[in-house]
Amino acid sequence: MAKKSKKTVRREYTKEDVKELRAHSKARTPVTKIAKLTKRSVGSLRQKALKLGIGLGHQR
Numbered sequence: 713m714a715k716k717s718k719k720t721v722r723r724e725y726t727k728e729d730v731k732e733l734r735a736h737s738k739a740r741t742p743v744t745k746i747a748k749l750t751k752r753s754v755g756s757l758r759q760k761a762l763k764l765g766i767g768l769g770h771q772r
Contacts, residue, residue, distance in 0.1 A: 725760055743769040
């Protein structure tokens with residue numbers, strides 16, 4: 713039997729989410745930790761940070 717893959721649920725970034733992401737960037741919080749706190753993937757966080765023009769993780 714083949715394993716069913718998880719269905720991806722897209723969630724928009726709210727102003728509060730962006731504010732939190734900027735705060736974590738400033739505090740230099742590791743991306744994996746941010747991902748667990750926000751319940752978002754590392755890739756999603758990196759893409760949003762790139763669009764906002766802020767650094768995350770080793771990309772500083």
